Amino acid sequence: MGPGTEEELAQIVAEAAGPLRIVGGGTRSFGVAQGEELSTAGLSGVTLYEPGALTLVVQAGTPLAEVDALLADEGQALPFEPMDHRGLLGTQGAPTIGGMVAANVSGPRRISVGACRDFLLGVRFVDGAGRVLKNGGRVMKNVTGYDLARLMAGSHGTLGVLTEVSLKVLPVARASATLALDGLEAARAVAALSRALGSPFEVSGAAHVAAGQARTLIRLEGFAASVNYRAERLCAVLAEFGDWQVLPDAIDIWRDVRDVKALQADGDVWRVSARPSDGPALAARVPGADAMFDWGGGLIWLRVPEGTDVRAALGQFDGHATLVRAGQETRVRLGVFAQPAPSLALIEAGLRARFDPRGIFNAGLMAPPERTI
């Protein structure tokens, strides 16, 4: 089903007889959701763009590429560098803004500017009863009522169907430089990233690709003179780790980090969020894993042999693991998302019961299909 307006969408939801699988561009489907497909592609277009106010309001089904192009014309961009999942997941189609927000997709720059949810100013969505609701707005600061907008980000379409989102955008940096060093072992590399991130030199990317030829990468962005100055200072601060090479333009390198290019070959792929300094030891707990670290070590991408239970291998730790790529059997057996602690699971179930009383949205994706409340 592909409604062309918010009202049509609300009506479809209100009249739905069974579960609905919500699809934007269909490029980020890491889930096991059941039901009839409900596409947001018909809800497309930019409602408002004010470059001087850094504000963008856009329909949920708008292709990301369209938004990127519009912003680029004004020298602006979505600052959180959303990952393109197509390479990793082998999916086709055009990623949409709604899918990006629903999955709270953020890339390397998350470490400095924040995640997608940090740039979300407001949403309109249809709840499970078919009501059209709004939360937040289009202004930069807003604490009026509860923050349901951010709750929608990262809820993977399980609480409601986004119809429109407002985002804060930022100017694209005029210059950038990347410090690169080959051959560091993971723990050393994360120590170097931590040192860089603890310096006043405003690092906007901090990654270590451990799979294949190990390479540690640190990005600086801003005005040219400032970038050069900071690169020089940072090389000095990090001299004990080795002789850093300064790459003037590394757009492709960071796109590869963003899209986890290093781990695209066969196997299951997991995404682990952890205390950055725990990253290397955690990766080492998983037998046969190839790793890539982003966010200074706090985001660990692992490629493992098919069917590996990474959560079992990791054991207890501060953080959580998400199964991003695997066969259907593994997804069902291990679950895509880590299950929250029992007391939080009750709260989450309670929220789901309020937003989607019939349990029809992307059923089974984030929580077990049988409802406790």
Next chain:
Amino acid sequence: MEMPTPNAETVARKAQIVARLAAALPPGTIISDIAETRAYECDALSAYRCAPLAVALPRTTDEVATVLRLCHEMRVPVVPRGAGTSLAGGSLPTADSVVLGIARLNEVLETDLANRAIRVGSGRTNLSVTGAVEQDGFFYAPDPSSQLACAIAGNIAMNSGGAHCLKYGVTTNNLLGVTLVTMDGTVHEIGGAYLDAGGLDLLALICGSEGQLGVVTEATLRILPKPEGARPVLIGYASSEVAGACVSDIIKAGVLPVAIEFMDRPCIRATEAFAHAGYPDCEALLIVEVEGSPAEIDEQLEIILEIARRHNPIELRESASEEEAARIWLGRKSAFGAMGQMGDYMCLDGTIPVSQLPFVLRRIGEMSDEFGLQVGNVFHAGDGNMHPLIIYDANTPGEQEKCEALGAEILKLCVEVGGCLTGEHGVGIEKRDLMDYQFTPEDLDMQMAVKDVFDPGWLLNPAKVFPLAQSAARRMAAQ
């Protein structure tokens, strides 16, 4: 502002309630003497006062859980309290409630510089979080003007911002984890010293929920390395339209100042009389601050000054020394105090799209004339978060009501031009009954349904945030 009638039956049970709490907690935890509870009768919205039944001042998360569990069993409403600096009446008690103050949970629990995080008891003051990591070259970014006094708990509950949030964001962008105790006494651990807590974004819900979902006892916060330096410039314009255009051009140029503050003529005059900062007497004054190394600062300021000049400023003042920088900030920092000298004041904080700035300022000027009350504007221009200060005399009968009526009109205007009622102070009791202007009944119903999940009995801070008429059914059902 109306408050619900206190439950007479609960008030009558006071002795019994106090005895049960006192018996379960260490000596000195429960205060019930009316002379002592009076210290908790209001927050910074001091026009409204009401002493609670009792005050609980626990020292640990377990003690907080005990207080909540017992109040839950006895069906006594609880009003969480940090430092009591809310400008929205967020921590205003009711006569049938127990105030739960968390000021004693103020320890630094863990400092993790390598992972740029700190864990503190939520009663710790905002500034002393920075104080704990400053010597290591770090700071906690959200900096409300009340930072010397306000607690992290209050910051989280209100999702507070500060002058520097244009670059660093507000509380929700800097909060990594919390220990939350819900009304039934259950202790929940959410998030931690890592980015992106798992599951649904409960941190986002809790941040800004004004003490209605649970009591935060500990928090993990993101800390950042201190920049090498910062430097402000002062720019004066003959009209707010031009100042607004200048702000917009600076933002478009790709410079990201840490702060762009705006003051209008009434505010400049009041400030000059009070602090003598040497500000020009003009219609609109901007303070723009940038950060970095000296060379970086020069580079950014060059771009900003070039833009500023293009708009024909009346005055353009750079700062060559710490002292000159402090003088530029002096007036802005004493603005609230200065306006306070002129009488009682009410501070609003609606946010508007930056492009609407000139129109909204003009309309506020007209409304100020209509109501015969002076309004000064001092605010964060970069993000459109207005702070109109309405001056009135609380001792003149009817003037407070007039002031509230003008305040309501100004906030409705903010909503009409595409903005919102509150950018950082919260709804509390102050804007509660204006929520209908921004939200439909369904929008509000969904928010209240979230409270139903965390606090089905509607015992936590029940008379705040939602219009009383709309929350009535839920509050009654709970009684």
